[in-house]
Amino acid sequence: MTGRPMPDAELDEALALVNDHREGPGATSRPAAPSGAPAATPAPSPAPAPAPRSEAPDRHGHTTPWPTARARAARAPRPGSAVTPVALDQALGLTLAAPLGALTDLPSFDTSAMDGWVVAGPGPWDVRAEGILAGHGRPEPLTDGEAVRIATGARIPQDATGVLRSEHGRTDDSGRLHAGHEVVPGQDIRPRGQECRSGDQLLPRGTLVTPAVLGLAAAAGYDTLPTLRRPRAEVLVLGDELLTDGLPRDGLIRDALGPMLPPWLRALGAEVTAVRRLGDDAEALHKAITTSDADLLVTTGGTASGPVDHVHPILTRIGAELLVDGVAVRPGHPMLLARIRPDQHLVGLPGNPLAAVSGLLTLAEPLLRTLSGRGNQAAYTAPVRDDVQGHPHDTRLVPVTLRSEHAVPLHFNGPAMLRGIAAADGLVVVPPGGAHQEQELEILDLPWALMASDGGVCFT
Ligand SMILES: Nc1nc2c(c(=O)[nH]1)N[C@H]1C(S)=C(S)[C@@H](COP(=O)(O)OP(=O)(O)OC[C@H]3O[C@@H](n4cnc5c(N)ncnc54)[C@H](O)[C@@H]3O)O[C@H]1N2
Numbered sequence: 001m002t003g004r005p006m007p008d009a010e011l012d013e014a015l016a017l018v019n020d021h022r023e024g025p026g027a028t029s030r031p032a033a034p035s036g037a038p039a040a041t042p043a044p045s046p047a048p049a050p051a052p053r054s055e056a057p058d059r060h061g062h063t064t065p066w067p068t069a070r071a072r073a074a075r076a077p078r079p080g081s082a083v084t085p086v087a088l089d090q091a092l093g094l095t096l097a098a099p100l101g102a103l104t105d106l107p108s109f110d111t112s113a114m115d116g117w118v119v120a121g122p123g124p125w126d127v128r129a130e131g132i133l134a135g136h137g138r139p140e141p142l143t144d145g146e147a148v149r150i151a152t153g154a155r156i157p158q159d160a161t162g163v164l165r166s167e168h169g170r171t172d173d174s175g176r177l178h179a180g181h182e183v184v185p186g187q188d189i190r191p192r193g194q195e196c197r198s199g200d201q202l203l204p205r206g207t208l209v210t211p212a213v214l215g216l217a218a219a220a221g222y223d224t225l226p227t228l229r230r231p232r233a234e235v236l237v238l239g240d241e242l243l244t245d246g247l248p249r250d251g252l253i254r255d256a257l258g259p260m261l262p263p264w265l266r267a268l269g270a271e272v273t274a275v276r277r278l279g280d281d282a283e284a285l286h287k288a289i290t291t292s293d294a295d296l297l298v299t300t301g302g303t304a305s306g307p308v309d310h311v312h313p314i315l316t317r318i319g320a321e322l323l324v325d326g327v328a329v330r331p332g333h334p335m336l337l338a339r340i341r342p343d344q345h346l347v348g349l350p351g352n353p354l355a356a357v358s359g360l361l362t363l364a365e366p367l368l369r370t371l372s373g374r375g376n377q378a379a380y381t382a383p384v385r386d387d388v389q390g391h392p393h394d395t396r397l398v399p400v401t402l403r404s405e406h407a408v409p410l411h412f413n414g415p416a417m418l419r420g421i422a423a424a425d426g427l428v429v430v431p432p433g434g435a436h437q438e439q440e441l442e443i444l445d446l447p448w449a450l451m452a453s454d455g456g457v458c459f460t
């Protein structure tokens with residue numbers, strides 16, 4: 001989560017704080033307006049809220065608890081092992097396949113930390129005519145009583161005592177240098193190897209390559225980095241009712257998941273090799289699954305038990321092993337995880353768009369994390385600003401914004417809605433039964449802040 005502050009006026013217009021949402025269980029138990037802000041935008045006038053689906057028996061009667069499902073997804077695949085050396089400018093967002101060892105001492109020579117004079121012995125000093133600049137060869141050694149002009153980053157000559165900063169020294173009429181401050185041995189010298197010695201481990205295997213890692217690797221002498229191949233993901237969008245452009249019409253709706261999932265999967269570390277729109281054609285789905293070489297297949301829709309919900313029957317037909325078949329989480333409880341082959345998995349996302357997000361973060365995120373060779377991300381929490389209504393038995397994932405150190409649930413968090421998540425900083429994990437004001441709850445991050453506008457550079 002980014003924690004970026006949100007101006008009150010914008011919040012009022014763009015975000016509707018949950019106290020009155022209209023689909024599924026409510027998120028807060030009492031009206032809440034941001035302090036000092038205009039009252040929260042009311043949710044659109046509702047049809048009576050449907051009874052929570054909680055009471056409905058699960059289709060299979062064995063949903064997996066949310067934390068168990070995530071843990072199982074993380075354990076499902078073997079961590080990636082294919083190592084590829086990748087040029088530094090191509091390595092952002094990949095994972096280190098081997099520890100990053102220093103190829104040199106850093107700094108690789110004794111270096112001046114300041115502009116001034118490098119001096120030997122006690123002052124005053126005779127100043128050499130020619131100074132020492134950064135990027136030049138080895139300077140002549142100094143003798144006691146000698147000083148030489150030096151630039152930050154330049155090599156320290158042998159037998160130097162320390163560096164006198166320009167603002168602490170003055171030369172007299174005869175050109176001798178006097179110190180306004182004592183120069184103690186080693187003063188303002190960065191000794192060779194101060195940061196690391198050649199061979200020291202700088203970062204462990206499994207580290208995400210961030211801009212800072214690229215900088216460190218370059219400083220330590222790397223032109224390429226040993227990285228793990230990105231896991232390949234393929235998206236199969238199911239549903240005859242989906243349009244790819246224009247306005248919804250004649251009972252058809254726009255496909256919201258085709259545009260949303262590929263960049264999100266990339267943000268989770270995957271290479272998206274294909275997005276296929278298959279309608280509600282069981283044979284097309286069968287063919288797409290059985291001919292794919294992706295590490296992860298992600299289907300959307302067709303997870304429930306309607307007449308054209310083909311995902312379960314096809315998984316049965318191809319002998320896939322269902323590792324998770326329904327999760328005790330709202331929205332998204334029909335999500336599933338199957339092992340097609342030892343090295344190929346399928347995450348079935350429910351068709352309702354926010355339910356699909358829930359499945360993505362519950363199953364695909366931990367699975368891709370393992371495939372990418374990255375370890376568990378430390379969970380973090382934030383206090384909720386208001387009471388949050390829970391589901392009686394299931395975990396709830398609710399879009400939130402971060403405001404004044406608090407997680408504030410957003411309106412429009414129904415399973416079919418994207419309006420809340422599109423304005424959110426993260427999702428708060430509400431335990432069964434709900435949470436009270438100020439209770440610390442786990443936050444699931446959204447990777448937006450770390451994505452380039454072209455969607456190509458993601459490294460969360
Ligand atoms: N008898 C039952 N019916 C349903 C149950 C249930 O337990 N018993 N669960 C409901 C829940 S919860 C969900 S979530 C959905 C899951 O349905 P499917 O995964 O089979 O998805 P579809 O039926 O294909 O679609 C559901 C809904 O989402 C819309 N959709 C689908 N794909 C997209 C897309 N790419 N972009 C935008 N919207 C999409 C679709 O039009 C439907 O409105 O099942 C409930 N039913």
Ligand code: MOO
Nearest residue numbers: 331332333355415
């Ligand atoms: O709870 Mo579903 O999973 O409507 O979205």
